[in-house]
Amino acid sequence: MSDTASDPALSFAPLRPMLMRVAYRMLGSIADAEDVMQDAYLRWAETDRGAVRVPEAFLRRVVTRLCLDHLKAARVRREAYDGPWLPEPVVEAEDEQDDVTLPLMLALERLSPLERAAFLLHDVFGQSFDEIAAVIGRDPAACRQLAARARAHVRAERPRYPVERAHGQEIAAAFLTASRAGDTDALRELLAADVTFYSDGGGKRPAVARVMRGLSEVVRSLAAIARLLAGKPAQIVRTGLVNGLPGFVTREHDGLLQTTALLIEDGRIAAIYVMRNPDKLAHLEREMH
The missing domain is CATH 3.10.450.50 (Nuclear Transport Factor 2; Chain: A,)
Known part of the structure; x- marks a missing residue:
């Protein structure tokens, strides 16, 4: 095993930005996403990393499943929230541009956790339905249906005429x-x-x-x-x-x-x-x- 693979911190660090993007879009909360990152790292540290062929896919699966568990509790908290709820703001650097805009994140809030996962993993992060099936524990055809249902709900929330x-x-x-x-x-x-x-x-x-x-x-x-x-x-x-x-x-x-x-x-x-x-x-x- 290489030094990078044997050291959990060294192998986790390059993947953290991508995993953080997945968690934040799933949860709408930087603080909750950071908690998920901590849990995911602990699981990675306890894993036989030499037996993991594709660390990125393995960790995305771990993070998505942790987010699905987290959303059950988050939904209860949101119902008791005082006033309108918005996701935590992310202010992007000059050279960044994110197509997952705030209206889209609000639309994701109205989806079931599985619909949200299928939509984000496929439409935003480009994962195949076979890969998504392994993440959320449904067959590929069901994942395709989940993503299609989600897409129909959020289509109206994508900017029709993005402003320069x-x-x-x-x-x-x-x-x-x-x-x-x-x-x-x-x-x-x-x-x-x-x-x-x-x-x-x-x-x-x-x-x-x-x-x-x-x-x-x-x-x-x-x-x-x-x-x-x-x-x-x-x-x-x-x-x-x-x-x-x-x-x-x-x-x-x-x-x-x-x-x-x-x-x-x-x-x-x-x-x-x-x-x-x-x-x-x-x-x-x-x-x-």
């Missing part, structure tokens, strides 16, 4: 200015007629208590928030893609981080996703230091 990155950031900057100023005329120009507004505070910080829908309601909500925040400026920490969507990270007047992601279609903002729950922003806080 620079243009997306221009719209995000204009939205930041208009929303902080409470400029209702500018907001009406930026927002789509059927815009939705999600704000996740998790019961830890003030946030909109339900999903706001429609231009009038969203503009009214944003104007009310602007009045509450008058004289309490926020600092822009980063701009870029938040879960694959144009957005920005701000440090608010209370000293805590906040992320805003915008779904843009036909040049208008179709959905606004604001993360305020400090528990879900802890990983970003660590990155800032």
